[in-house]
Amino acid sequence: MEEVLKRYYKGETTLAEERELRSAWQRGELPGEPILGLRGPMEIPEGLNEKLQRYIRQKRQRKIRQLWITAGSIAAMAVLILSFRETFTTTPRPGIQLSDNLKKERFENALRVLGNALEDEKTPVQRVLYEDHNLIIAIE
Helix, strand or coil: CHHHHHHHHHCCCCHHHHHHHHHHHHHCCCCHHHHHCCCCCCCCCCCHHHHHHHHHHHHHHHHHHHHHHHHHHHHHHHHHHHHHHHHHCCCCCCCCCCCHHHHHHHHHHHHHHHHHHHHCCCCCCCCEEEEECCEEEEEC
């Protein structure tokens, strides 16, 4: 039975042998010491502790780096969403709201002034300036 246990710990047993070991363990026929693999103090390979510590440290650093990358990505997406929202939303400007008729009148007045300026040919170079709140027309 001890030979089967040794091969079991090496991973060399068949499925039938593993079933036999399991049933023997359940019946209590296996000694406790060999099943635990403790035939004396086990020697820890040199440098194993340092390797484990280095691995744990690297894993922590990767986790922290991943958290920073995730937080930065979320912040960048928030900035993009807010900037697009501000860029493409139209909000009414504070101030005077003109009716459609008043807008039409002002546009017609601007066209009339422009037409009159183009018809007058007093000087070869002339400048016409029409200003109405946010509308400025200049001809040179």
